[in-house]
């Protein structure tokens with residue numbers, strides 16, 4: 001599932017490429033992806049896009065008539081910026097053709113992505129957006145500390161809860177917790193304020209670090225080969241490989257269908273003081 005670094009890189013790649021272009025044709029081979037109605041796409045003919053914002057795991061394309069095209073790529077949504085003559089990827093669901101001969105295509109192996117076209121002041125009509133917490137890259141430390149006090153449970157699931165804070169998923173929660181030295185199943189209620197401040201700083205540092213790498217990769221490789229870029233990650237999907245910090249084999253543990261990866265040595269479940277309780 002694309003997370004903040006992936007979506008930021010897509011945004012940075014597309015903004016300058018879409019500038020000044022006009023939509024000439026649209027198509028929705030998988031019509032139900034467009035939740036506000038596939039016929040909506042035709043109303044984009046003759047229009048162009050300005051800014052693209054990111055809200056959590058949503059991309060918001062500003063249409064030049066004040067409307068917003070909102071896209072949530074969910075698990076496997078992928079954007080392609082290609083010339084019209086190029087062969088379409090499998091499961092291409094939405095196509096926007098522009099007057100310079102390029103197409104912005106969206107493919108989705110699991111076909112779970114969601115498009116919405118809404119008025120500029122109706123963003124709250126998009127399901128989930130109204131409930132989104134502050135974005136992980138916009139939230140201030142004080143607000144982070146205040147909000148996380150209401151979530152005493154396991155820290156990894158809290159980080160992934162979009163109502164608590166938007167933008168972090170399975171991959172980057174693993175990376176942030178490894179960076180902080182916290183076990184993914186550690187309960188927030190057993191963590192000190194110092195732990196939480198370190199967690200906040202690690203989150204910002206990890207996302208900033210990863211965003212630069214993913215940005216560079218996307219600028220070089222272009223869009224369409226992957227929906228997410230994971231080659232730089234230290235523990236996520238690296239079960240059995242050595243922890244880059246201590247050499248211990250990275251552990252993979254599946255709970256509720258989600259695999260968490262962490263280092264048992266760098267991320268002990270119990271506090272070294274012995275204050276933690278066995279589960």
Ligand SMILES: [Zn+2]
Nearest residue numbers: 243246263266
């Ligand atoms: Zn380690």
